[in-house]
Amino acid sequence: MTPQSAFMVVAPVRAGQIAALRDLLRTMTWAPGQADPDNALIPFGRCARLHFARLVVLEDATLADRAAVGAPAFGAPVSLAFLGECDGPAEAQLAEFATLAPEGLRKIFRHCETLDDDTDIAVWMRAHAVAPATFYVNWVGRTVRQIHEEAALHRALRARLLTLPADMPALAARADLLDYVAAEQQAGRLPLSPPEPTPPAWQLAQALHAIWVPLLLVVLLPVFVLGAVPFLVILRQRERTDPAIWPRPSTPHAEALAAIEDFDVSNQFSAFGSLKPGAFRLWLLRFLLWVAQYTTRHVYVRGRLARVGTIHFARWVLLDENRRLLFASNYDGSLDSYMDDFINKVAWGLNLVFSNGIGYPRTDFLVLNGAKNEQAFKYYIRRHQLVTEVWFKAYPGLTAFDLARNSRLRAGLAPAATDEDAARRWIALI
Amino acid sequence: MTPRTHEAQDVQALVESGFSKLTEACFLLLRVRDAAAARVWLGTAPVTTAADLHRHVPVAMQVALSAAGLRALGLPELILAEFSAEFLAGMAGEAQRSRRLGDVGANAPEAWHWGGRSTPDVLLALYAEPGGLAALRASTATQAFAAGFTTIGDLPTSDMQGREPFGFADGISQPSFDFAGRRTPGTDADLAYGNLLAAGELLLGYPNEYGRITDRPLLDAGCPGAALLPPAAEDAGRRDLGRNGTYLVFRQLAQDVQGFWRFAAAHSDAVGLAETMVGRRLSGAPLLPPSAAPIRGVGPDPDDIGLNGFTYAADPDGRRCPLGAHVRRANPRTGDMPGGVQGPLAQAIRMIGFAGAGDPRDDLIASSRFHRILRRGREYGRTLPPDQAAATDTAPMPETGLHFICLNANIQRQFEFIQNAWLANAKFDGLSGEADPLLGNREPFPAGQATDGFGRLCGLPRFVTVKGGAYFFLPGVRALRFIAGASG
Structure with missing residues (x-):
């Protein structure tokens, strides 16, 4: 940190x-x-x-x-x-x-x-x-680098979410979003650097x-x-x-x-x-x-x-x-x-x-x-x-709330066992 | 029954009544042509007062003055300078104010029908029972009137039977006012949402929600003509030009009725989408059930309780009424502390910020009571039922919309705050790219982020465009007579 x-x-x-x-x-x-x-x-x-x-x-x-x-x-x-x-x-x-x-x-x-x-x-x-x-x-x-990376994550997730049907079950939508993030990261497009010591x-x-x-x-x-x-x-x-x-x-x-x-x-x-x-x-x-x-x-x-x-x-x-x-x-x-x-x-x-x-x-x-x-x-x-x-x-257009929300979004990527309700709450952050 | 002000004969009737039975109305925008003649006319203008409301009133006239108008009438600069800064600057007077109000892009004052480049001096509002407006206009247009004023704008209105042009029941949520001064603001009761406000939120010269009297011009008793004016509540040696007056905010808002319903109709449930954007049913019914505890200042009329006896406390995530819905922004119905009235320990813990941790949205929007307005608008143009408006083969409609009018004692803390922090703000309550679904100007942020989202939707078209506006002072009757006697 x-x-x-x-x-x-x-x-x-x-x-x-x-x-x-x-x-x-x-x-x-x-x-x-x-x-x-x-x-x-x-x-x-x-x-x-x-x-x-x-x-x-x-x-x-x-x-x-x-x-x-x-x-x-x-x-x-x-x-x-x-x-x-x-x-x-x-x-x-x-x-x-x-x-x-x-x-x-x-x-x-x-x-x-x-x-x-x-x-x-x-x-x-x-x-x-x-x-x-x-x-x-x-x-x-919370570093500048983290702020930019997490804002990019939010943008990517939002863009992807808008392509999904509105009535899609939350767990299925979450699975799609996680796959999408994983693929983007594989391609080097959504870096999420770990914190420095x-x-x-x-x-x-x-x-x-x-x-x-x-x-x-x-x-x-x-x-x-x-x-x-x-x-x-x-x-x-x-x-x-x-x-x-x-x-x-x-x-x-x-x-x-x-x-x-x-x-x-x-x-x-x-x-x-x-x-x-x-x-x-x-x-x-x-x-x-x-x-x-x-x-x-x-x-x-x-x-x-x-x-x-x-x-x-x-x-x-x-x-x-x-x-x-x-x-x-x-x-x-x-x-x-x-x-x-x-x-x-x-x-x-x-x-x-x-x-x-x-x-x-x-x-x-x-x-x-x-x-x-x-x-x-x-x-x-x-x-x-x-x-x-x-x-x-350094990060125009982003409020302190946005920064906290983006961090929560990132934390929610971790594959904790989620139910429909938890998935829905995570998607609501997007 | 609305409690009456103590000095009803000094208060213009609009403060207490929207004249709902006087369904014909027009707003005349005047320029002072000759100050002396204008003052003579204003000195005897038959202004309807709150005291007239106990009897049958077939017609009504209200007079409000802009800062330019007060200057044109010869009010000395030293007195004028004691009005609030935003009133003096005017709605369109400064680029920074326009930025804050969202009056940029298509809403920019440069393109307004009126009020943009120059402000009218006087707003004359005329109201009449059906069929009576023409006669009222004729009786107003006397020689003495024409000697004093030039009419530079004539804004007609339409009776839409209590609906605004999109078809929603309008004017449902209004604050009520404690004219009798029975309530002490700032006690523990205010930790929860209430709808009963201190009189000083509406009228100048009375204590407001902070228990203080909002600044307004006070005159030395020796000032010529000042004897006409009531004494200042906090200083009996001075005379109060503001008492029983208020600020009147006027905005002409053109509504794209066809655009609104065509957009909604492109989605599966047009009426349902429109209702979530507004935050109420077409009928005006709220999207949330009544709250268990009664709300001070709502009721006892069961209709009022049905329409206004709710808060959003049980819907923190906006599942029933979206966070960004128009009425939820315009009045978030929050008390001074999330969680409302609690024990002293819980309250202390909240005060130092140790409750609700973990959810960054908790406590973002508090203390609605400092940001309420009394609305007195009128519709203009003509409307269409939703299905006809949505049809793509109908002819374009003439300009239709709302002459938005509101009354408040502190334009900056009431109207401007609501418009800026709650309606125009694309970050309201933790949202991330949506200004008000109805009023948003859809202009992106300087760094390019969009503001035209609504939940899962994006690219909302602009449904409302500002076409004019100004800040006026709606004086008490004695203040009006004083101004009319003011020598230049």
Whole structure:
């Protein structure tokens, strides 16, 4: 099994270079925001292990909110972020980019500080790599190759099924389909590669992580018990007084965001903002993201993040010496349905993390209200959202549900003793 | 008996009635020719209100305004800017909205009869008892009216006796509304599907399903003319331009009656196939038996229970009603949690996502209550019985279809969500290449995957084509009088 990784390179854009950078990034797209897989700068389509990638200028339009809550001003840079998700180690993906498109990367990152003509691009990217605090993978171990192979299997089965009589008994239809797949595989047309061996180092790290985090929580339990009352007192006091800032997003901003959405079944989401000032919120957030990372590594690894099954990948990244947080995800459907899932299914989870950001709609006891204030939450989200200049997806037209369904279809090829009903259920997947 | 709004004299009657006895109707699309004259006419327009419905109403007139119309009438930009973004942008105003609504290809606004390149300012809906429409039209077309407006569209309707042009009984499933405010939304009862909605899902100025009041223009009490308006429920110091009003979504949908029935007739059981595409019998009867537990907001009328007293919970695989059937998409009848009302522990386990694991379809579509609309459409053109429509030797029919009209307080979360996430979406509920069998535009995905499947069938032709449309504001009567008095 090959685990998935998140790569990300961040560097401040040179003064006066933002517009030129955006113009350059636009040349990489076939429609607003949609990466051309064969673009001249970074031909994403040639990276066999790449799931998603994006280039986004981290230009924080909500910086003025800091003053409103008394957060100290800082020389907040406008940075360029190049991030994505891949099979295997992130370093290997960055190295592949550096080998595949050194000139394109150089052209892009020349707009950033510290990249000079004599800097090695691979070394420079490694030096500017940033790891997420929490990283969610829809299905740990599902590779790009597997996705393409299983999608081809689904297509082939569907085409074959349509040639069979609709009233054919399910067992007979299944037998025909299995024979057909076997013949196609014999002819080398439907490869279904077995999973690669799981890297032992990753396995070991997983096992240790699975144990030491709960252990540490148990050890710290007395601290939590003793600290619960003061914590709640401080929390409630802050929740009552933290200003909520969620004006309606400006029309040009809302239009710029919508202009790059809904070309296909999935969309990207990048949101950016400042943490509330002070150690209380910072350490609360770090603790929650640390716990969340445990759940995404060991619990939410099979198709769902709590009740939400439409997220391919998501990450939370602390930037600028922990002053700001970037949330980036790839999801199915339109933003409307994404936000409604947020509000109706996992408002508690969003509140836990994002209520530590400046201006978030008021929460109670960290999990209540907040996102349930629907209109405020939608304004807040849209206002903090960034226009992602370039976004690439390796398997257009396929939702996370499709991927899971195709895997089930493949698993159902195994000649387990089936009855008419089981055969019918398997065929229904097609 | 529908519970009445408290402020019936301020609510246009369409909110409470589809005027089913007024079988003649037409929709006039108007452009403001002279703002002052238009305002004079609107200030005294004989708008039928919900308060009129307790007596015999032989004719009815309803007035709705587009964003362009409000602007043309001189409503100040600062007030206008507080209407919802989608209303201001308009149904056809942005390429991205058209993409989301499926208004691309043959449905693209560029080819619409109206509403595509420019939006009408005013929608005037006229309804009359049989034989009464001509007189109503004549009485409307006064000199004062002609001084204010140019009629740029005149959309006739046909009485198809409660059927839509394909021949199916129409308008069967409608939400009911808790105008009295007796129900608290978001309690455990909402874990199961219910048909009774907060008034704020329909009318602006009232709490919605989130227990909040949807944004709409609020005016300072000192604003000229604002004294005409009701006070805002959440801020008595401000005046509410939205209260008792709603957004009216209008789409002209041409239906290819012959194409539909010829396609169906090419398969063994034409009516059976058509019924599975729709998700109801021709008569309107559901494909599923009534659910054991009563559904809040359905009944007590036994006919209503027979037609609407069901959910799809007992048919998760779509064996009796296909997952992609039109009515199942338009209202999936899901509660906030799969499994409905359960103990607190089971609920907590579901909340963190530990139930239904193994079946990726479980819990894909939840919380229907946030995505309901009240439909008030009218048919146009003429229809044919299925067997005649299916015959290949009949002459082509004139354009026939539905003037789809719906009312909702939040266009984005209600109409647009249903149209985008449920109807146009070829991935709805885990399907993999089928948009709505009736409404789908059949356009493939950018990577080429088809969207024109339906179960084991593929290559469905387009049966419905969008021919026009716009977003309107159906104001309360006091709001209409305020707008009519607005100075530019």
